[in-house]
Amino acid sequence: MIRLASWIVASLVIALVAAWLIALPGTLTLEVGGYRMQPRLGAAIFMLLLIAVVIIFIWAIIRRIIATPRVLARRSRERRKELGVEALSDGFVALQSGDPARARMLAREAQSRLPANQAARLLEARADLALGDMPAAREHYRALIGDEKTALAALTGLYEQARAQNRPDAALTFARKALTLAPQAGWAANAVFEDYIRRGQWAEAVAMVNIETTGTREARARKRRRQAVIETARAREAETSDPMRALDHALTALKLLPDFVPAALIAARIHINHGETRKAMSLLRRIWRATGHPDAAALYAHAQPGASAVERLKRMRELIDVPAPHRAAAMALARAAIDAYDWPLARTTLQPYLNEPTQGIASLMAEIEEGQSGDQGKAREWLARAVRAPRDPAWTADGLTSDEWEPTSPVTGRLDAFEWKVPVTATGRPPEAVPPLPGPLQPAQGLPDVLPLAPAGKPQ
Template sequence: MIRLAYWLIASLLVTAGIAWLIGLPGTLTIEFLDYRMQPRLGIAALLAVLAIVAVILIWGMVKRVIAAPYYLARRSQERRKDQGYLALSDGFIALQAGDANRARQLAREAQSNLPRNAAAQLLEARADLALGDMHSAREHYRALISNRKTALAALSGLYDQARQQGRVDAALTFAHKALDISPQAPWAREAVFEDLTRNGRWDKAYDMIADDVAVTREEKTRKRRRLAVVETARAQLAEGREPSAALEHALAALKLQADFVPAALIAARIYSNRGEARRAMSLLRRVWRATSHPDVAMLFANAVPGASAVDRLKRVRELIDSPPPNKAGALVLARASIDAFDWAGARQALAGYSSASPSQAVCLLMAEIEDGQSGDKGKARDWLNRAAHAPRDPVWTADGIIADEWEPLSPVTGRLDAFEWRVPTSAVATRTGPTATPARLETPTPAKPEAEAPSSAPLALPEG
């Protein structure tokens, strides 16, 4: 309705204008050759307006005829561009769906329609890589390196190709080149970082993590964790040669991760071997309250070198309540009681964990108690038989590998911070061989803490 009103108003205005022009008084004399015209002024003005409109219309038609070839070519070009982008989109979808052959065909179609589009060439390179055509893929990637916009993507493809072919040095070279172009490229930083950790270059690995940009809370937490692991690795490496430097690194790791058991064990061992038993026990007591890790309790018992089994038992009782609040505490308390020949105390410590579905470590300790307290070989044998089929206890495990001590890297994949203290679901190997019985609480030897101090070994639990 509003448009109709506007149209009526415009029509009335045009009509009024035409009527006004026609009604203008006076005449206009036009002489051309032997012809002479004297129309009224309004008619002359109207004819002039109509003549101008006619000229504009005629020029527009002539212009469209002249520009027709250009418009046809442009339309064809736009059609080819649309077909190229459609082929490019379908090609990436096909590649993601696993149809690399179709992806390569669509990539070539896209290149024919979009000759200067680098994404089409990148798609073909990815498709060649998926099809195993390494030579073609390498040629495409090398052509893309010359373009700054696609250089990083090309280096990423060359890196993947080198890894598939097992050319580790070449892959690392591509990662370093990518870092020169983009220092924050995640895949390149991770590749270089893995090489540093794999070769034990912990100082540079620490600097690399410190330079990482962490924005979210999850990123900051992950950064602190990785820094703590690297600091612990540096402490572990320096513990035998430079205990003072190792202590600094271990304490730095604990500042980043207050309850990180491997760092706490290293720091406590160094304190103990330096005769600073109070510091060692204070640190271990705090970490035990946070983690209830058996290695911590065992080292707490051995914090004073040369202590007797009875003294170690007293120290364990200072740390662990009776009855023990968890199975880890029960195992450590029972082990200390057995070493001190306190059979009743050992049996009491395991009372809450030996009746319903006891674990392997509980069964083995109960076998020792039966053998040592009453000399009943039959009951001891029964417990040993139960241990063969009992649930497993937590150990340090990573990628199916069981280790007696924590390690910074997985021995299988080289992944940082792969070892976890948990019940293994399956184990394909062990770093130090199967352990028959839980480790005894023995006094560490200060001269060689990294090799001879049993306090540094975890509570050894059976694996099979």
């Protein structure tokens, strides 16, 4: 409505102006080519305006004719660009759909239409890699490294190619270059971090973790756990060669994860070796109450070097009530009672768990039957039940079980792989077949050989 009213008003104004011009008094004399014209002043002005409009119209036509070649060339370039973008898009779709041959064909078509677009060359490199044409893919990637925009993508492709060809050193080189160009590249950071872990370069690994940026609560918790595991690995490695440095690392890990059993056991062993029994026992009591881990109870019983079996049992009775609150406590107390030849206590402690015994409980009962009454038949019966009984929790990582906690999996090299849990299946791999990690842990000086020689694993 407003637009219609505006149009009517404008039309009226134009008509009034035209009428005013025509009604202007006076004449205008024009002589052109021997002809003389004397139109009224308003008509002359109207004719001049009309002539100006005709001239402008004619000039627009002439300019359009002159610009036609340039316009046609521009439209041709735009059409060529549209076809190139379409080929590039179809190529990426074909690559993701599992048709690398068509993707390479479309990538070459896109390159012919978009010679300055590096994405087409990157698509061809990816297609070559998918087709197994490694030399061609490597040539494309190396050409793309020179461009700042495509350098990281090229290094990513070279890294994947090196991994596909089982060239870990080359893959690591590309990852390090990518990390230098883009510190935020997650795949490169993970590759370098895993290499540090595999080589046991714990200082470099923890430095990488320390500079990680975290946002969510879960990310901060993962970062703290990784830091604690690496610090514990450093403590484990230095426990025999430099105990005080190992103690610093273990205490750092406990600040990050207060109930982290591996770090607590290392710190407790170092305290014991330095005669700080009270500190060790206080730490072990706290860890036992928080996790109920049997290694904490075993080390607590042996906290006083040279103590007799009866003294160890007395110390264990201070830690564990009767009846035992859970199976791990019952087994730890029964073990101490068997060592002290207190057969009634050992039997009473295990009694609540005899209906569904695990392998460990059945083995302890076999020792009790043989030691208390010398009944070889009942001992063999319990040993037979142990073969068929469910397994007890153990350090488990990637299908392997171990008596010792280790910071990485011996199968995959994954950090923090060992967990204290019931193994799903038994492994046929003997312990000696597991490759040793740097800095094997040795028994602490002054402690009996029955002590666990490695820290406990992830708390329950």
